Amino acid sequence: MSFDYDKSKNIDFVQWSECTIGEQITLQRGFDITKKKIRVGAYPVISSSGITGFHKEFKVEGPGVIIGRKGTLGTVFYVDKNYWPHDTSLWVKDFKGNDPKFVYYFLKTLDMKQYNVGSANPTLNRNHVHPLKVKWPIFTLQRKISDILGVLDEQIELNNAINKNLEQIAQALFKRWFIDFEFPNENGEPYKSSGGEFEESELGFIPKGWIVSNIYEVAEISMGQSPKSEFYNNIGDGLPFHQGVTNYGIRFPKNNQFSSQLLRVAKKGSVLISVRAPVGRLNIANCDMVIGRGLGAINSKTENNSYLFYSLKTIFAREDQYGSGTIFNSVTKKELENIKIVYPIARVINQYEKVAKFIDKQIFNLSNEIDSLVNLRDTLLPKLMSGELRVPVEKDTEVTIQP
Template sequence: MKFNESKFNKHWQDKNLSELGKFQRGKSKHRPRNDQVLFENGIYPLVQTGDIKEANLYIQQHKEAYNEIGLSQSKLWKKNTLCITIAANIAETALLAYPMCFPDSVVGFNAYPHESSELFMHYVFTYIKKSIQNSATGSIQDNINIDYLTQLKFKIPNKVYQDKIASILSSLDNKIELNNRINSELENLAKTIYDYWFVQFDFPDENSKPYKSSGGKMVYNQELKREIPAGWEVKILANIADITMGQSPAGSSYNEEKKGEIFFQGSTDFGWRFPIVRQYTNEPNRMAKKGDILLSVRAPVGTLNIADNDCCIGRGLAAIRSKYEFNSYLFYVMKYFKTIFDHLDNSGTTFGSITKDDLFNLKLVYPNEEHLKKYDLMISKYNQIILNNQKQNQQLTQLRDWLLPMLMNGQITIK
């Protein structure tokens, strides 16, 4: 079976994908794979199947790194290697933005320069991803192997034409990548300002100098056992936010046909900043409003997103909305709590979920209204840019996905 055969590309060559480049399985020989001896003071980037799934075109960052011991039982792959997942999130692909290691649940592809490119092959696999996933569904553990990949057949145009196809599609993906980087920088800036103002208490005083560092009055708070700025209060989250705990509707009410209310179950539905709509329900129970902060209350506890529409939320989520229209401030309050949750996880404390009572009673230092308004006014401008970029990315993604099959089956001709 040739996945892209059509009346428009009869003049293209029939090829096994193995004729276009070399497929090699990743390496991770040591067991257990999470043994800390592999990671202490690590400098060699390691990516997993989840990192590949999260990437758009290039894998731009890594969460873990091997040391020399870790590298000795693995392999460092060169920049631009195409990563293909063969277990868990199967048939997901992305290219390495810099040299990285990956485990044997990932296959690396390096093109023969005169036959193809890693970039073109990324779009080949994007085109056939659903077919591969469907063929693997139903096994004891959904997966594929390297022999399966090498024997796949495809109608392949000449190298020059491949490059034209890849150029058109990657121009859209590169713009998506740029928007994502801008959004990430804006979010990092907003978080930095939050930390500077509301954690270190160096918000601008009346002379535009950092408050605490310039000798601003601090008072000892017995409840928190620390000093806070004079005039600020200690509150619990329920004092400043309306909180709705998710409750899943009946299982039979779910559908993927865009009927009823959008339904989000947990952080697996999260994209960047706005969730990815996968399911709907005809029997909504607990609802979140557009603009509400969505918080994962199950592992990974504290993962955040923002509802882009009114939606139904399941047990894995809570919806949080400021009582005083300071949602930008509240978002970064929850980002701050996420760092605390992560610390508990990393310290070995069992923290697989957060209860309603614990969530409602999270304690925070609450600023005076003047600084809340200043922060929210500034950050709301960043949020608008992020929203505009995200909407543009949705349009670019739709255009790319519309063009992809027609370019791959020759229905659209490139001059």
């Protein structure tokens, strides 16, 4: 990271000083731990890829900041409780009076990958990080900067938590209605508990009047086709392009790559399914997008995509397996089309779809807000850390950002 300060940007140099990272913090290599000792406990074990488990003991008192040291370089994590830093990480042993949250945000702006000293396995040495020259603000300014970024991160976390709860509600309702068969009967009573009639099918006993269908009878399936690489771009030319699950999110993919050649397009709202290992991983298209060979797009013929989505989540609850446990490294269109699915009577599925669509709409809106907040945070982060955006630190005044 380069720090060229231009006095024309109205930077208050009294609040910033030139120093090395080692003068402000001390990094220490993490501690080894055997997999069998990573168990359910109160203290997170944090490696270069994040939390990998929990332990009944901790090595370091929180709050803490951890950097990926081996394998995945430069990942930065903040933890507000006592923790165990794994051997694949570096942890901040001494903050030397600096704000831990500011240190976390500051380290996120550094490109640690360029300091790789490994050969076969990427490795970060703290002795290459400590001497790096940086511009460092006074403590009061650190707190103001971390407060601004922290507010955004808190809202992102809150939205993610709400989305998680909303999906759990939709899945719980799906299970109660279509697995436990306790959907409301015509009198509003739980069907199975109220003596509802069942009949045998090839998938077991199902409520009377329901049917078992092949997916092709109730949904349209389109398999992806990869454009030539010469049409790929990162400047937004064409439509977002997804080859497989690389950019999958919790529910919606992150649109980082685009294609100007539109061979196979999944329409907004389509259920995206990975057709190569891992087979069966699902997302939902949050806009029209080009899909490559690793994905398929599925759409309900009766506009019941929410029911279809949660049905597929149940069928592919274990990735690379479905049905009787048969293992698939890939699936063809024909194999997808012939997957069996239970299809309820219209009254029940329409009633569920009305509720599920409302929930799915809330998840979509919150996900869009998360994307906006992430973009804002990532735009502000380097500007705040370089002093390009000036943050007043007068006592008893509200925090404002002045360009």
